[in-house]
Amino acid sequence: MPKNQTLSSLNTHEISKRLNKDGLVLAVGPFTFCIKSSLPSIVNNVQKIYADFQLLSHDDLIDFYVSIKKTKGIRRFIKPQINFYSDDYSPFLPLPASQAFPLLEWGMNWCIAQHAHHYLLLHSAVLEKNGKSVILPAQSGSGKSTLCALLALNGWRLLSDEMALIDLKSCQLHALARPISLKNESIKVISAQSHNTVFGEIVDDTNKGTISHLKPSTVSVEYVAEPVRPFAIIFPKYQVNQAINVQETDKATAFMSVIENSFNYAVLAEAGFNTVAALIDQVQCHTLTYSSTEEVLAFFEEFAH
Amino acid sequence: MVTSILLSALRNPAVIKSFSASDWNLLLRQASSAKMLARLAYNFTKLDLTCHIPEKILHHINSEQVKVAHLHQQVRQEVQELDELFRKLKIKTIYLKGTAYLLADLPLAQGRYFSDIDILLNKDEISRIEIALKCKGWKSQKTDDQDQAYYRNYMHEIPPMQHILRGTIIDIHHNILPVCNDNKIDISLLSAGALIIAEKNILDNPTNYDPSYVLAPEAMFLHSAIHLFHEGELEQGLRGLSDLDILFSHFESNDQSFSQKLIKLAQQINQQQSLFFAWRYLDKVFNRALPEEARVFVAQYQMQTVRLLTADFTFTHLFNAHHSTTVTWRFTLAAQLAYWRGHLLRMPLRLLIPHLCRKSWLQLIEFTKKEPAKINKADALDPRFHQLDED
Amino acid sequence: MLLIKSSNLLHEYFSEQVIVFDPNTGQTHCLDNNVIEILGQMSTNKSNSLAQLKQFFTQECSNDEKTRINDYIQDMINNLLQLKLIRVHSL
Structure with missing residues (x-):
């Protein structure tokens, strides 16, 4: 993979596939995030907002595995909710599904604030x-x-x-x-x-x-x-x-x-x-x-x- | 049993020399979720392996060490205040578990993630301590009468108390196993020979009265083993076994008769099984070479084959990383077995069934009422995080 | 009264204030920078008499000045005690 491949080099289908399967790996400043989600609003926003960010792979060292998932249970048909996960752990209460992207952003900040004590x-x-x-x-x-x-x-x-x-x-x-x-x-x-x-x-x-x-x-x-x-x-x-x-x-x-x-x-x-x-x-x-x-x-x- | 990468790294830290980036990624995930990253770092440093750790991973390790150091500093500060109180009340206290390892300056304390304080004292002193702590801002965590009664009648500790401002939790024990346990321990045998902790910072000791102690090495090890092998939830099981590993190798290297002392104490308090399990799984899970006396003890220990097979199945599966990358059906089954085993060991069936029924009923009520907020102390470390985005 | 200073204090000196970090409590305090002079006269491993401390700072002072300086030092000592930067050493 060329060193400076950015997210904009992938089409929507490919981005969506990565987010859905093994996770999309992006360099975010000094950190590397692996992002997973099957929600269309995450795909759209990530594609648009992170277009210029450097694309990395699972063969690189990854700092944080984050995902946005729909909550389980019957209530999801009436009032769909989502959770943020840092690997297996969910630090926040669920939010309405419409707030998926803000929650992802908030969660990524949380990861840095909790784990980057070399700064x-x-x-x-x-x-x-x-x-x-x-x-x-x-x-x-x-x-x-x-x-x-x-x-x-x-x-x-x-x-x-x-x-x-x-x-x-x-x-x-x-x-x-x-x-x-x-x-x-x-x-x-x-x-x-x-x-x-x-x-x-x-x-x-x-x-x-x-x-x-x-x-x-x-x-x-x-x-x-x-x-x-x-x-x-x-x-x-x-x-x-x-x-x-x-x-x-x-x-x-x-x-x-x-x-x-x-x-x-x-x-x-x-x-x-x-x-x-x-x-x-x-x-x-x-x-x-x-x-x-x-x-x-x-x-x-x-x-x- | 699938050997997780975390377990391989604990068993033989030198495996990291040939790690790929994806191996590191997996180890970082499993070790972080087990809160064992700083523990791994301790092993790597001891074996001079730090040069093999990529810089990115080192940042995570250092961050975790910083967090652990912060928790330790908070515990030391609490202990200073508690000691002042115990000295005033002239009560002899034995610090247990994490607090004890920290105060006794054991290598095990390095990189050990903990924040609760555990103390052991005479049952008659408990009500005095409780009142004194309440005056100092500590509050019982269980307010429900039934919970209170359950603790007071059947348990080896009173309900945990939490400081209303600092959030620190203190567990006050008068024994190390539930008092309703059929195999009740004579606590005076365990606490005999407890060691005084000299306070480094305090020059003055007005009453010439030393209030704080830790258990003697063999009692400390045995307590840790009894605790681990009576536990129903072994999510932190691997960490518990690794604690035993470090404790044992430390005490063993300082005292050649350590194993003999362990066997003697285990016989006195009738806890040979916990010692047997400790040695058996240090050998099976970590491949540790045991001294002669230990090997003989393990070989001669009698146990029903079925029970031993069940124990092996349960513990070899659960002394592993508990992470989404390691879960199998066997693992889930082992967790169920451990849950029942832990409860049965702590309580006779006639008490257990009503207790569990009531507990699950209450959980159901809780569940339908509201979803509980999950914020643990370490996450709440910085209240500023909660204002993020809020300018 | 005998006093002991907490160990390993760090400080950063500014024109009027001083910021003191106490690793024992994890707290950071912003104090009048004269505090450093007082802390400088105290030891972390042996007790210091408050009377001697006052005497040190009031050498060659008039009586009127002495009273004021003594009061000032007493205030500061009370504050330092409250912040746990110093402790009373009781015999």
Whole structure:
């Protein structure tokens, strides 16, 4: 198999066959997933959203075996439900079948958050332009994913929408380039930004409202194996009708905020502390309050120069 | 019996030298689901095999070791608090199982995945401890009267208690087998010679009173064996046998008379069968070379042929990976046999039947009410995961 | 009162605060960075007298300053005790 064969080289029939049988093996950043599912919505979404991802085989080392399966029992005829499995284990309660793809995405995040303790994992978006990277931690009300999608559509390379992977030894940021999960109004705002956006199915009535996934740019996926030095941590906050305001944050506060946003700081113990210390030491820390798209894009544009 | 790749790697870790990527994939899956990845890593390191492990697999191993270290740190912290309490109450406590291996700094503790704390104390002290723990934020997990009565009348422990904030579970035992068991153990014979655990961190000991102990080596091994061979659910059976393997080779290499001491203690407490099984399956499943005394003991042990054949069928099938890649009909049958055997050993039939009937009735009611949320402590390790996607 | 410092504490010093990681409890604390001076005067393997500690920090101080510094140290010690970064050594 040529080294850089992507999913787009397979037709729908072949993708569906692999998902149904032994599993479709994809490189997702530093991880390799084997995905199985017989659900048509998984086939459609995976084909569309993961088109640029590198195809691997069962002869490669695989990190995670994930599947989405219909639940058994009589109830499935009235109200079909699905479960996420990480190998034999199902960590979540079942969801309505319409939410299959969001559940797969969520489950893949879960696998990484539970098992990738060779990274410090932060709940944040990460983007890069001209070698300058920004970590955008996801505090509630930050509008992180919308901001992330805006930047990704304006020349920033997407490293991750959900998770910063910080190498414990080198302190470098590693990329995932996974789809960006958008909710409710954000979906419209982002589709209006560009004609080139590709979205997955729009799923209504999840416990987070309406969800759809934005396909990551081909360039972001092509460069997924390139790590980058952390340059800045910016704590965003969306505030209606506010002019843009950027403040430097003192580093002790930033340190504590980073910990709060980490998935595995507690588990990592000393290694976690040392990595956060090294990270804080080498980045600028800012808080950003914004409402206008133009203003916030202009700010980041300047930041990258 | 199909030998799983996990079992081959435990039996002879050097097999990994010729592993292909798909062999590694299978081993990773089976070992993760058995929570034995860190245990394997311990074996690989001991035999200097780490250089044969691909980097990707090493990441998984290291992650698991990090998780285990975190659980151990939490247990140590709980023990520190508990010791303070026991010292105040002047109660002598013996830590059992995982906690004991950790406190005694045994090689077995390395890479052993556990989070519950087990203690053994005098039956008369239990109510004092229970009240004291309740004052410190521990709560009984079984609130139903019938469950409470079942534990108090027939079991060797009180219902597990859980800390309301930290989620840690403590099992308080006054014996190591259910008290309704026909083969009741004189616990004083087992706990004789318990070893004091010196606290490394505490310089001050105001009362000069050492509250915490672990069982002596032969009692520790025998307890682990009794526990494993009275267990009805052997999903973690392979891990239990591997525990025995590591314990035995450690104690044996430190004390040449270890096997003799084991035989003597087993005779005293009338648990020769557990010792027989332990040695038999260390040999059969892991191909371990046993010392002379052990071989003689195993050869001379008398058991009905039918019962031995059943035991062999059950245990050789269940001391294996329990994973979707290894399930066969024989395996399923063995699991059923073990379930009944475990229950029968723990309880006479006259008590067992009503107990199981009631249990299945309750499960049925539970089932129709709601589907239980499945979140174990390790998964809930990080509450932040639950806000994923939620900006 | 005799005090003992918890072992293996890690810290990262900033302009006003210090972040302290305690591997024994797994907790991370953000504290006033003067704490480091106080912890620096304490040992993890032998007990330290609070009176001596206060004396050390109030050498060549006026009485008025002494009272204030003593109060400040007492507050800090209380806080450190609560966070389990130090323990009381009882005889």
